[in-house]
Amino acid sequence: MEDILRPIYQERASQANTLGVIMTEKMQKAIPATDTFDAVLLILVKEADEPVFVKHYTYKDKKAALHIVTDKQLREWILLGSNRKIFDWLYNGKVLFDRNEYIHNLKVELREFPFYGRKLKMGIEFAKLIRRYMDGKAFFENRHYFDAYNHIVHSLHHLARLAVIENGFHPEVTVWNQVKQIEPEIMKLYEELVNSQEPLEKRLELLFLASEFLIHSRTKQGITHLADVLAQKDEWSIHDIMNHEELHLYAVDLSMLLEYLIDKHIIEVVNAETKGQGIYHRYYKLKKKLS
Incomplete structure (x- = not known):
């Protein structure tokens, strides 16, 4: 496939804006890294009019996809975990072009996983975990068991990803394979939820109890980044929190x-008077610093 795609990537590699080219070929049908394509060509560029540009090609009975991605978009995906296939492409793809060791340095950075980036990523993942857990609990209490099941499965997935990040690794497409080695306790919970012969209501009840403990034990680590930011000043409005250059990355999960x-x-609400009688502005304050 590389010979077929060579004219396409060589043309791009000759451009000064191109940082690197990686090709990933389909190895197993069970692994969705290439979205069923026989090959994916990832071209990383400094900047572009669009952060992501995709083209599809056909050659005889083969099909290939070309993804042109800016450095800024790539780093956002890595930080937010919003495109998990990118890790497979970076780790397992064949490097066809690497300007000034851009891809080499990127892989070193991924392996070392700088601590600050890890704290922020843990915070975002913890917020997603809380959102799913709280929504699932509400559905459970209202006897909507199938909806509760859906949310608790997602919350366990976020818990698994959080455990992987805590241990200094990036969660990959096969996150449960990682968790099996790192945190077998979480894997056991997941297996009990999915495979148990107990009635669904009983399974969920046990899972919420167990999850409560696991979430509590990870709260300190999970909110370190958020606490560091909130400690920068005494009180925060929700507008200031949601528009902070880093906290806005928590998106819709932040309020929950x-x-x-x-x-x-851990956080306390501070009320400030408004012109309306009995109506107060609501501010947020870090009640205690994490020891």
Whole structure:
């Protein structure tokens, strides 16, 4: 496949804007890294009019995909975990072109996983975990067991990803394979939820109890980044929190995370008077620094 695609990537590699070219070929039908394509050509560029540009090609009975991605978009995917296939491409793809060791240095950075980036990634993952857990619990309490099941499965997935990050690794496409080695306790919970012969209501009840403990034990690590930011000033409005250059990455999960931390007495609400009688502005304050 490389010979077939050579004219395409060589043309791009000759451009000064191109940082690197990686090709990933389909190895197993069970692994969705190439989205069923026989090959994926990833071309990384400094900048472009569009952060992602995709083209599809056909050659006889083969098909290939070309992804042109900016460095900024790539780093956002790595930080937010919003495109998990990118890790497979970077780790397992064949490097066809590497300007000034850009891809080599990127792989070193991924392996070393700088601690600050890890803290931020843990915070984002913890917020997703809390969102799924709290929504699932609400469905369970209202006897919507299938919806609760859906949410608890997702919350376990976020818990698994959080455990992988805590241990200094990036969660990959096969995250459960990673967790099996790193945190077998979480894997056991997942297997009990999926494989148990107990009635669904009983399975969920046990899982919520077990998850409560695991979430509690990870709260300190999970909110380190958020706490570091909130400690920078005494009180925060929700507008300031949601528009902070790093906290906005928590997106829609941020409000739920704040409410969870208020319930756990880690954040306190400070009311400030408005012109309306009995109506107060609501501000947020880190109640205690994490030891």
